[in-house]
Amino acid sequence: MGAPEKSENFKQRAHDALADPNLKTAIERTTGTAETKRAAAIGAFPEFQAARVRGAAIKDHVIANLDHYLIEFERNATEAGAHVHWARDAKEAAAIVTRICTEAEAKIVTRAKSMLGEEIGLPHALEDAGIERVETDLAEHIIQLAHERPSHIIWPAMHRTREDVAELFFKDHQPPPDADDPASMVASARRVLREKFMAADVGISGANFLVADTGATCTVTNEGNAELSTTPPRIHIVTAGIEKLVPSTDHAMALLRLLVRSATGGEVTQYTTFHCGPKRVGDADGPEEMHIVLVDNGRSRMVGDEFRQMLRCIRCGACMNHCVVYRQIGGHAYGGTYPGPMGAVLTPVLDGLAASRDLPHACTLNGRCEEVCPVRIPLKTLLKAWRVRSWDSQQEVGAVRMGLGIWGFAARRPRLYHFGTRLALPVMRLFGKGGWIRKMPLAGGWTETRDLPKPAARSFMSQHAKYGNGGPK
Amino acid sequence: MSARDDIIAAVREGLKRGQGGALPRRAPAEIRAEAAALLAGLDEIRPSLVTPDPVEAFIQKCANPALGVTLDRVAGWAALPQAVTGYLDRHELPHRLAVSGDPRLSALGPGIETHAPCAPDEAAAISIASWGVAETGSVVIHSAPDQPILNAMLPRHWLVVVEAAKILPFLDDYATFASLRPRNAVLITGSSGTTDIEGYFVRGAHGPGFVHVLLIG
Numbered sequence: 001m002g003a004p005e006k007s008e009n010f011k012q013r014a015h016d017a018l019a020d021p022n023l024k025t026a027i028e029r030t031t032g033t034a035e036t037k038r039a040a041a042i043g044a045f046p047e048f049q050a051a052r053v054r055g056a057a058i059k060d061h062v063i064a065n066l067d068h069y070l071i072e073f074e075r076n077a078t079e080a081g082a083h084v085h086w087a088r089d090a091k092e093a094a095a096i097v098t099r100i101c102t103e104a105e106a107k108i109v110t111r112a113k114s115m116l117g118e119e120i121g122l123p124h125a126l127e128d129a130g131i132e133r134v135e136t137d138l139a140e141h142i143i144q145l146a147h148e149r150p151s152h153i154i155w156p157a158m159h160r161t162r163e164d165v166a167e168l169f170f171k172d173h174q175p176p177p178d179a180d181d182p183a184s185m186v187a188s189a190r191r192v193l194r195e196k197f198m199a200a201d202v203g204i205s206g207a208n209f210l211v212a213d214t215g216a217t218c219t220v221t222n223e224g225n226a227e228l229s230t231t232p233p234r235i236h237i238v239t240a241g242i243e244k245l246v247p248s249t250d251h252a253m254a255l256l257r258l259l260v261r262s263a264t265g266g267e268v269t270q271y272t273t274f275h276c277g278p279k280r281v282g283d284a285d286g287p288e289e290m291h292i293v294l295v296d297n298g299r300s301r302m303v304g305d306e307f308r309q310m311l312r313c314i315r316c317g318a319c320m321n322h323c324v325v326y327r328q329i330g331g332h333a334y335g336g337t338y339p340g341p342m343g344a345v346l347t348p349v350l351d352g353l354a355a356s357r358d359l360p361h362a363c364t365l366n367g368r369c370e371e372v373c374p375v376r377i378p379l380k381t382l383l384k385a386w387r388v389r390s391w392d393s394q395q396e397v398g399a400v401r402m403g404l405g406i407w408g409f410a411a412r413r414p415r416l417y418h419f420g421t422r423l424a425l426p427v428m429r430l431f432g433k434g435g436w437i438r439k440m441p442l443a444g445g446w447t448e449t450r451d452l453p454k455p456a457a458r459s460f461m462s463q464h465a466k467y468g469n470g471g472p473k
Numbered sequence: 474m475s476a477r478d479d480i481i482a483a484v485r486e487g488l489k490r491g492q493g494g495a496l497p498r499r500a501p502a503e504i505r506a507e508a509a510a511l512l513a514g515l516d517e518i519r520p521s522l523v524t525p526d527p528v529e530a531f532i533q534k535c536a537n538p539a540l541g542v543t544l545d546r547v548a549g550w551a552a553l554p555q556a557v558t559g560y561l562d563r564h565e566l567p568h569r570l571a572v573s574g575d576p577r578l579s580a581l582g583p584g585i586e587t588h589a590p591c592a593p594d595e596a597a598a599i600s601i602a603s604w605g606v607a608e609t610g611s612v613v614i615h616s617a618p619d620q621p622i623l624n625a626m627l628p629r630h631w632l633v634v635v636e637a638a639k640i641l642p643f644l645d646d647y648a649t650f651a652s653l654r655p656r657n658a659v660l661i662t663g664s665s666g667t668t669d670i671e672g673y674f675v676r677g678a679h680g681p682g683f684v685h686v687l688l689i690g
Binding site: 026029030033034044045046047050051054057058061064065066067068070071072074080085086087088092136137138139142155157160161162165182183185186187189190193194195197198211214215216222223224225227228231232242247248249250251252253254256257264266267268269270271272273274275276277278279280282283284285286294296300301302303304305308 | 475476477479480481483484485486487488489490491499501504505507508511512516517518519520539573574590593594608609611616617618619620621622623625626627644645647648651652654655656657658659660661662663664665666667668669670671672673675677678679680681
């Protein structure tokens with residue numbers, strides 16, 4: 001398992017990602033399909049805009065009353081027989097989970113994909129405790145074999161081609177898959193993981209929702225791995241961020257409609273499961289113990305400032321599927337747990353701005369993420385807020401400050417600005433061939449991995465000066 | 474202070490800061506009323522049924538190839554064994570099913586061998602769902618002594634019985650029953666699937682690759 005990389009080496013990783021043509025193909029295949037399927041699902045749901053306004057209002061209501069809902073959830077989950085634990089930060093959360101596992105003398109632990117689990121470093125913590133960790137989501141299984149981190153919050157192995165997966169499975173699966181087509185490889189993973197499901201001592205899941213009035217946690221999957229991870233073992237552990245609360249199952253349903261359409265373009269996932277306490281007397285199956293770890297890790301800080309709106313996030317991944325930057329560089333380049341636009345807002349909270357100040361800058365501010373966000377998070381505004389904080393806290397390096405200073409000086413003096421562009425554009429055109437600039441002095445940072453459009457023969461300003469507002473006759 | 478106290482104090486501190494220094498204490502009833510108001514006018518925020526009759530809408534949803542479900546209408550409980558045998562024959566499966574302790578399943582007839590519990594590599598199992606949901610084509614099971622969750626997850630073929638009278642129009646109509654608070658409430662919509670390898674849809678990832686709904690009445 002690759003350790004989360006430092007978000008501070010973003011520029012180098014983005015550069016390497018841009019130079020990898022296979023990566024771009026792999027990302028484009030899945031994000032392209034996701035974009036098309038989401039558009040179809042939203043098209044068939046005319047109430048979507050009204051539903052997302054309501055979804056945002058539900059989340060805002062929960063955050064405004066978060067203390068109330070945390071206490072209500074704790075009371076009801078405890079009444080259902082679950083043990084509720086609280087963790088201030090990632091380290092504390094991972095320690096609670098590993099302690100439960102070691103006290104139970106667990107040898108095999110199955111995990112159903114959870115980004116919160118990644119955030120708190122659970123994979124590492126379990127391995128350090130000498131516990132066999134089995135990732136059961138197919139994509140998580142792939143990246144576990146490849147010793148990698150997820151590159152997307154819905155499709156963690158998005159960066160891996162079919163050929164990559166075949167190579168991993170033929171090396172590690174005993175017996176190996178029958179063939180290298182996706183169906184045979186899925187069948188092979190089913191065979192291999194089935195034994196682990198039944199042998200596990202502990203099953204760990206995340207939660208898409210924590211339902212305050214029942215004390216239940218909710219998971220959604222298409223594969224069925226959450227139910228198989230949480231039913232056979234003796235112990236079920238849930239790790240969840242404190243922002244996952246909803247007042248009731250009814251509210252969860254309203255958000256579920258938004259989540260699934262935005263994530264995969266389905267109306268609902270194949271499996272939507274509410275887990276409420278351990279096995280009851282006489283129940284045919286289920287775990288004997290259920291533990292729920294409520295994780296803060298920076299969230300309570302967000303309650304008090306503009307980043308409160310980020311606590312609406314239901315982790316659908318639509319923002320990254322529609323992000324022009326994510327689609328060029330993929331998820332690993334971001335370095336933190338969460339990639340894409342939502343990651344660029346969250347990572348500075350989790351890792352600190354000093355280590356991640358490049359992330360809010362890796363954005364064109366085209367606003368696509370905001371348009372598709374099912375809970376209307378103003379991602380563009382929040383990214384700009386980080387830029388302002390980064391500037392105000394003097395974290396921008398001297399060259400950037402100086403460059404922006406010069407630009408700002410010129411931009412406030414239109415004549416000087418137009419004089420400058422009149423000089424620069426004809427020079428740039430000298431380097432252009434067939435409409436594109438492949439190489440140009442001082443522009444290596446741009447042209448090394450992509451071409452620059454050749455400036456038009458006549459600038460807008462010069463044409464405007466000549467023709468006025470009516471344009472050429 | 475315990476982690477719990479610290480977190481709740483930090484949340485309250487944040488709320489205070491966010492609301493300009495004061496934390497308005499509101500009665501739980503007031504918060505509940507505000508939460509309920511957020512669900513007013515549900516028709517404005519949910520899709521309409523493909524057809525007004527919930528049973529007909531459920532059938533049409535199940536016919537959507539994306540769900541990977543087949544459906545038989547069965548006249549009544551007495552006709553269930555014949556419908557089950559028909560399905561097993563169509564798929565060239567032995568007349569052998571994992572069942573729960575529900576007495577309605579132990580009487581499937583002399584031609585079908587039933588057993589429990591469900592084996593990890595079971596070919597076929599049958600369950601009785603408590604409800605169906607017309608909006609999505611889902612069936613709902615609640616864990617219980619006679620409702621093992623694994624019977625719905627382990628087999629290659631999962632047969633599920635649901636009564637037409639138990640088809641609810643919307644997900645919200647099921648939410649009412651969440652107050653029963655079983656250990657597990659599972660809404661199952663079609664067969665298990667994955668798109669994790671290059672976005673190719675493959676059926677039968679971990680759960681059943683075949684789901685067959687037997688709609689009674």
